[in-house]
Amino acid sequence: MYRYDEFDHQLVAERVEQFRGQVERRISGELSEDAFKPLRLMNGVYLQLHAYMLRVAIPYGTLSSRQLRKLAHIARVYDRGYGHFTTRQNIQYNWPALARIPDLLAELAEVEMHAIQTSGNCIRNVTADQYAGAIADEIEDPRIISEIIRQWSTFHPEFSYLPRKFKIAVTGHAHDRAAIKLHDIGIVIVRNDAGEVGYEVHVGGGQGRTPFIAKKLAEFVPKDKLLAYLEAVMRVYNMLGRRDNSYKARIKILVHETGEEEMRRLVEAEFAQIDASKMLEVPQGEIDRIASYFQPPALETLPARSAAFDARKGEDASFAQWCRTNVVAHKESGYAIVNISLKPIGGVPGDATDVQMEEIAELAEAYSFDEVRVTHEQNLVLPHIRLDDLKAVYDRLVMHNLATPNLGLISDTIACPGLDYCNLANARSIPLAQEISNRFADLDRQYDIGELKIKISGCINACGHHHVGHIGILGVDKKGTEFYQISLGGSADEHASLGDITGRAFTEDTIVDAIETLVETYVGLRHADERFIETYRRVGLTPFKERLYAE
Numbered sequence: 001m002y003r004y005d006e007f008d009h010q011l012v013a014e015r016v017e018q019f020r021g022q023v024e025r026r027i028s029g030e031l032s033e034d035a036f037k038p039l040r041l042m043n044g045v046y047l048q049l050h051a052y053m054l055r056v057a058i059p060y061g062t063l064s065s066r067q068l069r070k071l072a073h074i075a076r077v078y079d080r081g082y083g084h085f086t087t088r089q090n091i092q093y094n095w096p097a098l099a100r101i102p103d104l105l106a107e108l109a110e111v112e113m114h115a116i117q118t119s120g121n122c123i124r125n126v127t128a129d130q131y132a133g134a135i136a137d138e139i140e141d142p143r144i145i146s147e148i149i150r151q152w153s154t155f156h157p158e159f160s161y162l163p164r165k166f167k168i169a170v171t172g173h174a175h176d177r178a179a180i181k182l183h184d185i186g187i188v189i190v191r192n193d194a195g196e197v198g199y200e201v202h203v204g205g206g207q208g209r210t211p212f213i214a215k216k217l218a219e220f221v222p223k224d225k226l227l228a229y230l231e232a233v234m235r236v237y238n239m240l241g242r243r244d245n246s247y248k249a250r251i252k253i254l255v256h257e258t259g260e261e262e263m264r265r266l267v268e269a270e271f272a273q274i275d276a277s278k279m280l281e282v283p284q285g286e287i288d289r290i291a292s293y294f295q296p297p298a299l300e301t302l303p304a305r306s307a308a309f310d311a312r313k314g315e316d317a318s319f320a321q322w323c324r325t326n327v328v329a330h331k332e333s334g335y336a337i338v339n340i341s342l343k344p345i346g347g348v349p350g351d352a353t354d355v356q357m358e359e360i361a362e363l364a365e366a367y368s369f370d371e372v373r374v375t376h377e378q379n380l381v382l383p384h385i386r387l388d389d390l391k392a393v394y395d396r397l398v399m400h401n402l403a404t405p406n407l408g409l410i411s412d413t414i415a416c417p418g419l420d421y422c423n424l425a426n427a428r429s430i431p432l433a434q435e436i437s438n439r440f441a442d443l444d445r446q447y448d449i450g451e452l453k454i455k456i457s458g459c460i461n462a463c464g465h466h467h468v469g470h471i472g473i474l475g476v477d478k479k480g481t482e483f484y485q486i487s488l489g490g491s492a493d494e495h496a497s498l499g500d501i502t503g504r505a506f507t508e509d510t511i512v513d514a515i516e517t518l519v520e521t522y523v524g525l526r527h528a529d530e531r532f533i534e535t536y537r538r539v540g541l542t543p544f545k546e547r548l549y550a551e
Contacts, residue, residue, distance in 0.1 A: 002147045002293045041119045042122075054115055056113060062371065064371065072358045073354070075093065082353045083352060087465055121161055121166075122160055123167075127376060128170045130375040131328065135173060135328070143170075143294050163243045170187040171188055176492075179376055181205050181213050185203055185230065196222070201221055201226075202214035202215065206252040209460045210247075210256075235270050236254075303333060325339075335384055341379055344402075346441075349415045356402055359396065359399075360372060368384050405443065409447070416429050417463075432456055432511065439516065451531045452471065454469055455471075466487065468490035474487070488541060
């Protein structure tokens with residue numbers, strides 16, 4: 001896990017004190033809200049529907065126990081006893097008082113955390129595969145290059161005022177858990193025919209008002225040239241990106257309007273100039289220093305099977321269910337990856353209380369080499385758990401309502417804060433997610449349905465990733481009334497696709513019944529062991545639409 005050096009400490013401390021002065025000037029009236037807005041956004045502070053909201057960066061989704069305890073402390077002391085984990089692998093606090101935010105940021109700095117560049121028209125928090133360093137068949141831990149990108153992009157003088165916000169994701173595995181094709185830049189660590197490790201670079205993905213799947217601009221960028229290539233992409237975007245229309249300012253629009261081939265040509269021409277200067281070659285010593293912070297923990301040599309683990313599954317059916325859905329094979333024998341669902345039946349997706357965060361921190365310290373991961377699907381991960389310890393971990397999770405065995409199932413819904421918090425939203429997302437969760441609460445039914453990813457956004461900005469849900473739900477406003485539009489067939493993995501809109505929207509009174517109809521239609525159409533997305537891709541929209549709108 002990366003640790004701050006003296007430059008990081010100085011940078012964050014200076015930013016906290018700078019923002020303290022800006023807050024004091026805002027509270028005194030010296031700064032208007034309009035003048036304060038760009039200053040607060042650079043420090044992760046939004047003005048939402050009812051109060052200010054603070055978004056804290058969790059680079060590539062990795063936390064130590066000490067950091068998670070601090071996040072719990074922040075929730076208890078500065079907020080209302082909980083935090084909300086987001087699809088950017090960050091955490092948001094919905095109720096901090098503006099006057100206290102500088103003190104909050106100073107406390108975060110004590111554990112090497114901050115809120116810099118979690119908002120505004122800059123390069124946002126870099127995200128990565130939540131199983132990094134723990135999953136088998138990974139070419140390389142993506143957090144190493146993610147940290148290098150973080151250091152390159154933080155306060156980069158050319159990229160602090162981009163045409164629009166900019167997001168980067170990295171994966172080192174063939175199975176994409178980081179949704180790289182839905183990012184402004186998505187990076188896949190690959191190996192070429194000569195066995196060399198490098199990077200496949202996708203550019204121009206994104207959701208929102210006009211969704212696009214990213215285009216593959218580079219098949220293979222050598223390891224020592226990635227920053228130069230990224231800088232080339234950013235320079236082309238900074239020069240040509242729209243600044244006169246915020247709806248057309250994202251790089252996805254530039255790639256679409258310029259064309260894939262011409263965009264590739266522009267980037268490669270810029271890249272050639274930057275590469276010739278050698279200005280962005282990271283010294284090997286610095287790469288080695290950063291890589292050393294991500295060395296695998298000192299795992300024991302254990303047998304692949306655990307008799308005690310197998311016996312406990314046989315004795316406890318609930319534990320066996322949880323293992324079936326929430327436990328993933330580790331790359332080392334005798335260990336497992338544990339997914340902690342933040343989607344209890346009827347709960348708020350992504351929310352965790354201060355007490356729950358403290359319990360997870362204790363579990364990480366006791367059983368997972370002091371490491372926790374945040375997923376872009378709003379759950380948490382303990383990446384290195386011995387098979388022999390799984391039952392003990394499960395029992396403690398049960399005590400804190402953290403052992404819902406629903407990972408990847410219909411109740412494991414992604415949802416944005418929606419109209420309960422966000423002043424951009426048109427409709428509520430949280431109550432709908434809760435209603436769907438309650439409707440499909442029966443675990444046996446969830447297991448029968450199988451993998452089905454529902455994603456809900458309260459407005460066209462798509463913070464709930466509805467475009468890439470197997471079933472996507474978008475809240476829309478019609479003359480002051482909340483309606484919900486359904487799309488089908490979206491996916492955020494290596495076979496990324498955008499959902500197809502089914503037709504007219506549904507009222508809040510009929511939307512859950514509509515989801516029920518879709519599920520029943522799928523169950524009636526599927527082949528043996530066929531997932532929802534596979535059935536949809538085989539039969540298409542028509543049979544679902546016919547059932548959905550049958551009179």
